[in-house]
Amino acid sequence: MRSGEAMSLIGRIARRVATVAMLAGIASVSAQTAPAASAEAVAAAASADLGVRFSVSPSRAWTSAIPASAVMAAASDVGADPLLPGTDKTRALRFKKHDEEKKDPADKVDAGWWRDFFQSLSAGLRIAMWLVVAGLFVFVLLRLRDWFQTRDRDSRPQVKAPTHVGSLDIRPESLPDDIGAAARALWQRGETRPALSLLYRGALSRLVHGHGVPIRAASTESDCLALASSRLRPDAQDFLARLVSGWQSVAYARRELAPEDFEWLCTGFDARMAPERRP
Numbered sequence: 001m002r003s004g005e006a007m008s009l010i011g012r013i014a015r016r017v018a019t020v021a022m023l024a025g026i027a028s029v030s031a032q033t034a035p036a037a038s039a040e041a042v043a044a045a046a047s048a049d050l051g052v053r054f055s056v057s058p059s060r061a062w063t064s065a066i067p068a069s070a071v072m073a074a075a076s077d078v079g080a081d082p083l084l085p086g087t088d089k090t091r092a093l094r095f096k097k098h099d100e101e102k103k104d105p106a107d108k109v110d111a112g113w114w115r116d117f118f119q120s121l122s123a124g125l126r127i128a129m130w131l132v133v134a135g136l137f138v139f140v141l142l143r144l145r146d147w148f149q150t151r152d153r154d155s156r157p158q159v160k161a162p163t164h165v166g167s168l169d170i171r172p173e174s175l176p177d178d179i180g181a182a183a184r185a186l187w188q189r190g191e192t193r194p195a196l197s198l199l200y201r202g203a204l205s206r207l208v209h210g211h212g213v214p215i216r217a218a219s220t221e222s223d224c225l226a227l228a229s230s231r232l233r234p235d236a237q238d239f240l241a242r243l244v245s246g247w248q249s250v251a252y253a254r255r256e257l258a259p260e261d262f263e264w265l266c267t268g269f270d271a272r273m274a275p276e277r278r279p
Contacts, residue, residue, distance in 0.1 A: 161208050162217040165224075168197065170205040180266040187262055193250055196257065199265055200247040203240060203273050207231070210275025221248060239265075239272035 163171050176182040179202035186195035204224065207213040211231045215224055221244045229237055243265055249255045 165204050168201045170201055172205055175202050180269040184266045196247045196250045203243055206273040236272045
């Protein structure tokens, strides 16, 4: 057999195979509406084209399968048809947000980098960092407390200190430098009431000018004790209570004070009623 005849024979066989595949697809589609009649018609057409007799029963027409090659060949023929429109390209405007969503996630800034860095540290470094953060937090709290206290202190209205409490002169310039020694000298001269008055005047002056106790001109002995309770140490508060009691006994009850009690008041006056040291 010559090569030309062989090529012609192969071409005819290929064309007939393609025809069979396309007819089988058409037969499968047609079987959904008219299974028996359409299947027999397709078989007759294939027999006439190939010279081979086909018989298709109605029961098998429903189960005819389309080969993948036949589908691909049919799709290629349809796509090559010049009467079909072909591919259409369109352009559309979109918001920038859509473009940003399509970006590679690796390009985005990782907000959790600090978490990865913290986890890579050793346990000792993490503890040290927590201690430093806690120390800074405590330092800030202390500074805020000092700032609020200073602001409150500066915002308080400045009250003018009284010069007299009742009839007693409490100005510092009206008192001797050594109040205890001066009161002892009065006591030794038999001037009991002036001696106790000097000690009480000196105590009131120290409370007002040395400790900032808000004593007023009309304050009584009980008022002075109550106002000084939050400004004095416990030993100083006890000393002031005993001094007020002795002063009231001599000035109002007209009773004598024991010499040892008076001496204790004179000796401990400067130590207990010393002015408060301010920074």
